Amino acid sequence: MAGQVFATKANLMATRKSLDLSSLGFDLLDRKRNVLIRELMQRVDEAKAIKDEVSATFRQAYFALQQANMSLGKIDHLVGSVPVDDSLQMTSRSVMGVEIPHLTYEDADPRPVYGFELSNSKFDDAYRKFQKVKELSVRLAEVENSVYRLAGAIRKTQKRANALEHIIIPDLKATEKAITEALEEKDREEFSRLKVIKAQKEKAAQAADDRPA
Numbered sequence: 001m002a003g004q005v006f007a008t009k010a011n012l013m014a015t016r017k018s019l020d021l022s023s024l025g026f027d028l029l030d031r032k033r034n035v036l037i038r039e040l041m042q043r044v045d046e047a048k049a050i051k052d053e054v055s056a057t058f059r060q061a062y063f064a065l066q067q068a069n070m071s072l073g074k075i076d077h078l079v080g081s082v083p084v085d086d087s088l089q090m091t092s093r094s095v096m097g098v099e100i101p102h103l104t105y106e107d108a109d110p111r112p113v114y115g116f117e118l119s120n121s122k123f124d125d126a127y128r129k130f131q132k133v134k135e136l137s138v139r140l141a142e143v144e145n146s147v148y149r150l151a152g153a154i155r156k157t158q159k160r161a162n163a164l165e166h167i168i169i170p171d172l173k174a175t176e177k178a179i180t181e182a183l184e185e186k187d188r189e190e191f192s193r194l195k196v197i198k199a200q201k202e203k204a205a206q207a208a209d210d211r212p213a
Contacts, residue, residue, distance in 0.1 A: 005175055007182030015179060019172040022164055029161040032096045033154060039095055040150040047143045054136045061129035068123035088138060098153040103142040105135060 005011050087106035092099045 005179065007179045007186070009183065012176065012179045012183065015172055015176045019169065019176060022169050022172060026161055026164040026169065029157055029164065033157045033161060035096050036098065036150055036154045036157065040147060040154060043143050043147045043150065047140065047147060050136055050140045050143060054133060054140060057129060057136060058133050061126055061133050064122060064126035064129050068126045071122050095150070096153075098149055100146045100149060101142055103138050105138045 005015070089104045091102045091104065093102055094100070
């Protein structure tokens with residue numbers, strides 16, 4: 001405090017106000033961090049479950065495709081007949097001020113888009129399984145992006161909370177203490193000064209009374 005803030009009652013009030021606001025800010029950041037951490041943990045668990053399902057479904061789809069390839073021979077003409085899917089849309093929602101992506105995916109028509117006379121049940125099975133892989137991949141992309149954004153927000157929130165807890169609030173408390181002590185010292189000095197003045201006046205009055213008329 002010394003050399004930075006003058007020891008006045010106005011500065012003491014301003015320091016206490018800043019300290020109250022900083023303490024409130026820390027509490028809010030701490031709550032925000034806890035909410036974000038809970039959300040992150042849920043997303044991490046969800047991402048792991050989806051990854052496992054994607055891996056299992058992809059293995060099944062690839063095996064089904066191999067079976068179709070063996071039974072039909074060359075299937076390039078069938079693969080090429082599947083249209084490009086551009087139905088993916090992205091919106092977002094806010095979690096404690098953090099924008100979390102939400103992907104909407106229009107489920108593909110379960111009916112094959114290729115001619116039945118050129119395929120068989122094995123290829124149909126592979127088609128359906130790869131559709132499932134695509135749906136899961138969309139969901140995984142959404143969850144993993146959410147994890148990335150939440151983790152970044154948690155780091156920033158933690159950094160700000162640490163600055164308040166370990167730097168700003170201790171500095172304000174030290175300033176408050178220094179100003180309070182300085183003002184108390186001024187009050188003691190003023191009290192002593194007034195006491196001396198009073199004693200001098202009383203002594204002077206007594207001396208005047210003692211002088212002969």
